[in-house]
Amino acid sequence: MDSKEATPKRRELISSQLEKLLNLVRKEPTHLNYWNAHKRIQKLDLDSLNVPAEKRIRVALLSSFTIDPLGIYVDIESRLAQLHPEIYVAPFNQYQQEILDKNSRLYAFKPDVIILAVQADVLLNENFYSEFVKLSDVEQPQTEIINRLQAILSSLTSRTDALVLVNNFIVPSFTPFGILDNKTDSGFRKFFYELNERLAELYRKSSQVYVVDLEGVASKHGKARCLDPKLYYRGSFLFSESFLPVIADEYMGYIKALKNLTRKCIVLDLDNVLWGGIIGEDGIEGIELGNDSPGNAYKDFQRALLSYYNRGILLAINSKNNPEDAIKAINEHPHMLLREKHFAAIRINWQNKVQNMIELAKEINIGLDSMVFVDDNPREREQMKQSLPQVLVVDLPSSPFLYRHSLENLNDFNVLALTEEDKKRGEMYRARKKREELRESVSSLEDFLKSLEIKVVIKHADDLGLPRIVRMVNKTNQFNLTTRRYTDVEIGKMKEAEDKFGIYCLQVSDKLGDEGIVGVAIVRKEPKTWTLDSFLLSCRVIGRKVETAFLAKIVADAKEQGVSTLVGEYIPTQKNAPVKNFYSSHGFEELAQKGNLYRWKLDLTKHTVNMPEWMEVKNE
Amino acid sequence: MSSSADGKLKDILAKVLLIDESMISDEMSRKSVKEWDSMAHLMLVSEIESAFEVTMNDDDIMEIQTVADIRKTLKKLGITT
Numbered sequence: 116m117d118s119k120e121a122t123p124k125r126r127e128l129i130s131s132q133l134e135k136l137l138n139l140v141r142k143e144p145t146h147l148n149y150w151n152a153h154k155r156i157q158k159l160d161l162d163s164l165n166v167p168a169e170k171r172i173r174v175a176l177l178s179s180f181t182i183d184p185l186g187i188y189v190d191i192e193s194r195l196a197q198l199h200p201e202i203y204v205a206p207f208n209q210y211q212q213e214i215l216d217k218n219s220r221l222y223a224f225k226p227d228v229i230i231l232a233v234q235a236d237v238l239l240n241e242n243f244y245s246e247f248v249k250l251s252d253v254e255q256p257q258t259e260i261i262n263r264l265q266a267i268l269s270s271l272t273s274r275t276d277a278l279v280l281v282n283n284f285i286v287p288s289f290t291p292f293g294i295l296d297n298k299t300d301s302g303f304r305k306f307f308y309e310l311n312e313r314l315a316e317l318y319r320k321s322s323q324v325y326v327v328d329l330e331g332v333a334s335k336h337g338k339a340r341c342l343d344p345k346l347y348y349r350g351s352f353l354f355s356e357s358f359l360p361v362i363a364d365e366y367m368g369y370i371k372a373l374k375n376l377t378r379k380c381i382v383l384d385l386d387n388v389l390w391g392g393i394i395g396e397d398g399i400e401g402i403e404l405g406n407d408s409p410g411n412a413y414k415d416f417q418r419a420l421l422s423y424y425n426r427g428i429l430l431a432i433n434s435k436n437n438p439e440d441a442i443k444a445i446n447e448h449p450h451m452l453l454r455e456k457h458f459a460a461i462r463i464n465w466q467n468k469v470q471n472m473i474e475l476a477k478e479i480n481i482g483l484d485s486m487v488f489v490d491d492n493p494r495e496r497e498q499m500k501q502s503l504p505q506v507l508v509v510d511l512p513s514s515p516f517l518y519r520h521s522l523e524n525l526n527d528f529n530v531l532a533l534t535e536e537d538k539k540r541g542e543m544y545r546a547r548k549k550r551e552e553l554r555e556s557v558s559s560l561e562d563f564l565k566s567l568e569i570k571v572v573i574k575h576a577d578d579l580g581l582p583r584i585v586r587m588v589n590k591t592n593q594f595n596l597t598t599r600r601y602t603d604v605e606i607g608k609m610k611e612a613e614d615k616f617g618i619y620c621l622q623v624s625d626k627l628g629d630e631g632i633v634g635v636a637i638v639r640k641e642p643k644t645w646t647l648d649s650f651l652l653s654c655r656v657i658g659r660k661v662e663t664a665f666l667a668k669i670v671a672d673a674k675e676q677g678v679s680t681l682v683g684e685y686i687p688t689q690k691n692a693p694v695k696n697f698y699s700s701h702g703f704e705e706l707a708q709k710g711n712l713y714r715w716k717l718d719l720t721k722h723t724v725n726m727p728e729w730m731e732v733k734n735e
Numbered sequence: 736m737s738s739s740a741d742g743k744l745k746d747i748l749a750k751v752l753l754i755d756e757s758m759i760s761d762e763m764s765r766k767s768v769k770e771w772d773s774m775a776h777l778m779l780v781s782e783i784e785s786a787f788e789v790t791m792n793d794d795d796i797m798e799i800q801t802v803a804d805i806r807k808t809l810k811k812l813g814i815t816t
Contacts, residue, residue: 150751158753183774346777349793350777356785
């Protein structure tokens with residue numbers, strides 16, 4: 116037997132060894148245990164685990180100081196998030212050489228994420244700190260730092276498509292001006308605040324370079340605790356033991372967003388979560404919610420939830436109560452900030468909460484791995500953790516005074532770009548509920564579709580829609596003909612090459628609401644043949660025939676350009692079986708299959724695809 | 736010899752150098768233990784310093800070659816292991 120080939124038994128053994136080491140840090144997250152677990156994990160035969168690509172992540176760390184310990188934390192934190200990281204730490208203070216040399220180990224490593232951590236000190240003149248008070252022009256050293264960073268970063272981004280995370284600068288607590296720092300024209304702290312603002316401005320629009328707010332994270336942790344002088348002077352370690360997990364968590368926010376480990380929905384218990392007390396016993400007048408303690412803590416918690424709702428995080432209820440009592444309190448209590456309309460789905464009953472959770476996920480149509488569960492009862496939490504390990508269960512503190520803080524500390528709702536659709540998501544789900552009610556009241560599907568007064572807008576991708584398009588390309592599984600994933604950099608390049616590629620997007624609205632961009636198609640263009648490289652639709656709009664309208668528009672465009680053949684491609688996956696007959700049902704003829712690539716063609720000189728007649732189509 | 740101080744030291748050595756506590760001997764040295772590189776050395780020193788609430792002298796840190804040397808340095812700081 117080939118000794119290299121991993122048997123299932125061997126894989127199982129290595130998985131369980133890995134799990135055991137991770138349990139060590141789960142139980143006792145000390146620096147010593149992180150070090151130990153990381154080093155031991157590196158010795159395991161991880162290659163034999165056969166990890167799928169979407170769970171792998173390659174992270175490179177480049178720095179002007181000793182950054183190896185951060186590598187340990189990013190490694191372990193990624194593993195705790197069910198990822199399989201590989202970490203490359205560039206040699207001490209070699210970040211410039213690694214970036215400028217195209218044959219460096221950095222590029223050979225092929226990173227997905229590059230963490231570039233440079234201290235202001237090394238970018239400034241050696242005498243900067245001591246001579247600052249005498250400087251007549253403080254803008255010049257600022258410009259110098261910005262220019263140097265920009266030069267390094269532009270050579271980096273020209274050589275790699277990796278996500279680049281560059282930190283801003285910690286504003287020093289000390290200033291030689293003392294209490295007069297903001298009375299002088301060129302204060303020492305002001306120098307750093309402005310520097311950070313200029314750096315943020317430089318990359319505000321970039322989809323590849325993200326400025327990590329090290330200053331903010333350091334303030335939150337306490338600047339005096341961020342640096343351990345002994346470690347700094349002896350070994351050039353910039354981050355203290357206590358700060359490492361905090362800054363690693365900040366970086367993980369980006370890594371989780373890149374790997375689509377984004378949570379989308381917060382599922383809430385009611386009693387002692389949204390208000391104090393038990394509605395079934397205390398009644399609407401008896402529950403604690405208002406402007407006095409402790410009711411104000413619950414109100415404040417709702418305020419934090421509402422701010423998440425307004426940026427696109429869905430809310431749902433999973434509570435053991437009499438539904439009439441609870442809904443009455445939600446709709447009528449004068450201090451409730453969250454009302455029935457804010458919840459995408461509601462389960463208030465006496466059923467097991469695990470069962471409720473499964474039903475909520477199904478109703479909202481998102482994965483359990485997108486859900487967060489908030490409950491004050493430790494037993495309910497434990498049962499949820501055990502039964503549905505995909506759900507993120509918040510370890511809610513026992514005091515309501517700490518609820519808001521614990522919610523704000525979750526770093527699991529990040530996306531790399533916030534779209535218009537995100538902000539409206541809560542309303543969209545509400546419209547969907549109404550749409551389903553309407554469907555039940557109308558006799559035929561066609562009547563139902565007509566009654567919706569569907570309007571579609573089909574256009575070429577523009578910069579505004581690009582983040583949403585990239586997200587859809589990378590997340591859509593069901594109605595996705597080829598499931599080809601492209602990064603934003605790749606999509607951006609296709610968009611530039613207009614003669615070779617066409618990127619279409621589909622926006623749908625109806626009388627109940629605007630869905631925003633819900634369809635993407637990528638066409639590979641040759642003079643006589645166009646090929647549908649990607650064709651995908653959000654599951655939100657499946658069943659409204661908008662896909663036919665989308666295809667019809669591409670067919671019409673191709674004809675107008677004198678193209679004679681439109682080829683459709685289909686690559687089967689575990690999830691996209693429902694669209695296997697998409698091309699044949701639109702009159703395409705089957706071509707020879709190549710491996711797992713199925714192809715169909717439509718002869719445009721003889722055939723066409725018609726717009727559904729009741730749909731209003733706008734071209735832009 | 737304080738057994739708890741000895742226990743603390745052994746726990747740190749075992750975790751930093753990835754060895755079983757029962758295998759630790761005074762003769763173990765930077766040369767004989769593969770994992771005991773310069774990064775591990777700094778890690779050892781820093782963990783020992785915080786566990787025993789002491790600060791070692793930089794020259795002593797450089798001179799530490801064996802487990803016995805660590806014990807000797809700690810003894811200078813009033814810690815018997």
